[in-house]
Amino acid sequence: AQRVTQPEKLLSVFKGAPVELKCNYSYSGSPELFWYVQYSRQRLQLLLRHISRESIKGFTADLNKGETSFHLKKPFAQEEDSAMYYCALNDNFNKFYFGSGTKLNVKP
Amino acid sequence: KAGVTQTPRYLIKTRGQQVTLSCSPISGHRSVSWYQQTPGQGLQFLFEYFSETQRNKGNFPGRFSGRQFSNSRSEMNVSTLELGDSALYLCASSLGLASGRGNEQFFGPGTRLTVL
Numbered sequence: 001a002q003r004v005t006q007p008e009k010l011l012s013v014f015k016g017a018p019v020e021l022k023c024n025y026s027y028s029g030s031p032e033l034f035w036y037v038q039y040s041r042q043r044l045q046l047l048l049r050h051i052s053r054e055s056i057k058g059f060t061a062d063l064n065k066g067e068t069s070f071h072l073k074k075p076f077a078q079e080e081d082s083a084m085y086y087c088a089l090n091d092n093f094n095k096f097y098f099g100s101g102t103k104l105n106v107k108p
Numbered sequence: 109k110a111g112v113t114q115t116p117r118y119l120i121k122t123r124g125q126q127v128t129l130s131c132s133p134i135s136g137h138r139s140v141s142w143y144q145q146t147p148g149q150g151l152q153f154l155f156e157y158f159s160e161t162q163r164n165k166g167n168f169p170g171r172f173s174g175r176q177f178s179n180s181r182s183e184m185n186v187s188t189l190e191l192g193d194s195a196l197y198l199c200a201s202s203l204g205l206a207s208g209r210g211n212e213q214f215f216g217p218g219t220r221l222t223v224l
Contacts, residue, residue, distance in 0.1 A: 045214075046213070090211065094158075094202075096141065098152075
């Protein structure tokens with residue numbers, strides 16, 4: 001069963017515009033949600049996790065259990081935000097499920 | 109602290125052959141997970157090893173196997189290679205705490221496998 005869905009393969013926005021990368025999940029328990037980012041020619045790395053409730057590089061994500069969503073948001077996109085973003089779910093047994101990824105392209 | 113390393117970085121094999129990939133985790137990390145990354149499927153979980161035992165397994169055929177050594181280094185083996193096995197294989201290490209919560213995964217650079 002598909003655990004994590006990222007409906008957009010590509011998202012293009014202009015610099016300074018708000019950006020929202022969508023992530024929906026299906027899991028009956030209490031999962032842990034993450035956003036990972038992969039910049040060009042770099043390794044996949046953690047951007048943020050829902051339990052930390054922190055803002056990293058201006059990005060935030062709120063876990064909405066009612067809508068089973070964990071959308072990533074930033075009010076003002078920067079060119080350096082251009083990257084591949086993956087939403088991931090960790091079930092209660094340390095097994096990770098990744099979405100198919102969204103490529104964010106921030107145009108100057 | 110040295111990051112996760114994977115060897116080799118690139119491999120070219122032909123159908124029917126087998127291949128072994130290696131992953132060295134961050135020092136102190138006891139959990140190693142393997143993923144297959146393809147343009148169409150994204151990252152798909154293969155398996156996770158913790159303290160030399162396979163703790164989790166994804167939905168891949170038995171041709172995909174792995175093991176972990178006492179120093180936490182892990183190997184992944186794919187036998188009877190098929191064209192569809194061409195992919196980037198990533199490994200990730202973490203502390204692998206018992207509760208499984210708050211486990212940040214640190215990824216290696218990947219091994220690019222091409223099957224001809």
